[in-house]
Amino acid sequence: MYRQIVILTGAGISAESGLRTFRDQDGLWEEHKIEDVATPEGYARDPELVEAFYNTRWSQLHNGDVEPNEGHLALAKLEKEFDGELLVVTQNIDDLHERAGSRRLLHMHGELSKGRCPRSRQTFILKDPFGPAHTCTCCIPAQRLRPHVVWFGEMPIGLDRIQHALDSCDLFIAIGTSGTVYPAAGFVDTANHHGAQTIEVNLVEADRHSQFQYHLQGKASQVLPELVDKILKGQVISNSSCDVTDSLVLKSAN
Numbered sequence: 001m002y003r004q005i006v007i008l009t010g011a012g013i014s015a016e017s018g019l020r021t022f023r024d025q026d027g028l029w030e031e032h033k034i035e036d037v038a039t040p041e042g043y044a045r046d047p048e049l050v051e052a053f054y055n056t057r058w059s060q061l062h063n064g065d066v067e068p069n070e071g072h073l074a075l076a077k078l079e080k081e082f083d084g085e086l087l088v089v090t091q092n093i094d095d096l097h098e099r100a101g102s103r104r105l106l107h108m109h110g111e112l113s114k115g116r117c118p119r120s121r122q123t124f125i126l127k128d129p130f131g132p133a134h135t136c137t138c139c140i141p142a143q144r145l146r147p148h149v150v151w152f153g154e155m156p157i158g159l160d161r162i163q164h165a166l167d168s169c170d171l172f173i174a175i176g177t178s179g180t181v182y183p184a185a186g187f188v189d190t191a192n193h194h195g196a197q198t199i200e201v202n203l204v205e206a207d208r209h210s211q212f213q214y215h216l217q218g219k220a221s222q223v224l225p226e227l228v229d230k231i232l233k234g235q236v237i238s239n240s241s242c243d244v245t246d247s248l249v250l251k252s253a254n
């Protein structure tokens with residue numbers, strides 16, 4: 001029934017894999033000042049502090065305990081079995097979508113596993129945590145690599161490709177994101193504007209001012225397998241296709 005799907009994921013989809021979100025209780029921003037660790041100015045002031053912030057997260061991701069959950073796996077299944085176009089745009093810098101098997105994937109806020117040359121913007125895979133010894137091989141003199149992440153005030157990655165996908169999608173689903181950071185928070189408006197159906201999956205209730213047509217409240221790992229099955233069966237999501245006899249209870253947000 002759907003031909004082109006765009007999915008936006010945020011920190012909430014990785015929460016059940018043990019990675020902290022930003023703005024929930026116990027989120028990363030409770031312990032770290034945004035202006036210190038998530039701005040180019042903070043990095044210029046104290047690169048070691050910023051590297052330490054990312055190294056802790058890098059180590060957690062590589063210590064063997066963190067794995068993709070049923071939410072990531074459901075999206076990988078959708079990509080494999082869906083007959084139309086699909087793009088997963090993630091704001092997350094972890095690699096749990098890749099580990100689950102997603103390939104049509106765009107990391108709009110960068111990747112924890114990479115460092116970037118500040119001069120040429122070439123990226124390099126990091127095999128171990130960051131440090132001053134991590135330099136590029138593209139410049140003379142070699143440049144100290146910076147984290148390959150998008151900080152406040154910097155341009156997100158792949159916006160042209162995302163815009164193109166949003167302009168022609170007929171289904172847009174946002175999963176586990178608070179919708180506070182732009183431009184990602186505005187994707188729903190673009191999708192609505194082009195006539196797509198828009199669905200939000202979140203642990204918490206829909207915001208009163210939500211722009212989404214439907215809200216699915218619950219854990220991503222529980223909601224997504226069922227939602228993906230419905231899409232793959234060719235069911236269009238509507239209040240009548242998901243009534244209260246389903247565990248998937250759709251709430252029309254408007």
Ligand code: BJW
Pocket residue numbers: 009010011012013015016021022023024027038091092093109149150151152153154155156159175176177178179180181182183201202203204218219220221
């Ligand atoms: C679950 C769950 C479960 C939990 N199941 N759900 C004034 C107005 C408008 C915009 C601006 C403004 N002033 C400045 C701006 C621009 C600024 C911005 O948006 N600021 C706002 C804060 C106001 N944006 C930028 O600067 C961006 N660049 C930019 O705008 O460039 C210019 C431009 C111009 C024109 C066009 C386009 C661009 C860059 C933003 C960079 C964000 N970087 C970070 C750090 C990245 C690296 C890192 O990971 O450290 O990205 S900040 C942080 O927030 C990170 C995330 O990707 C991002 C979003 O967070 P997310 O994923 O939504 O997480 P949370 O914690 O907020 O929410 C988790 C959600 O999950 C919650 O809702 C839970 O309920 C839910 N949940 N468990 C389902 N099991």
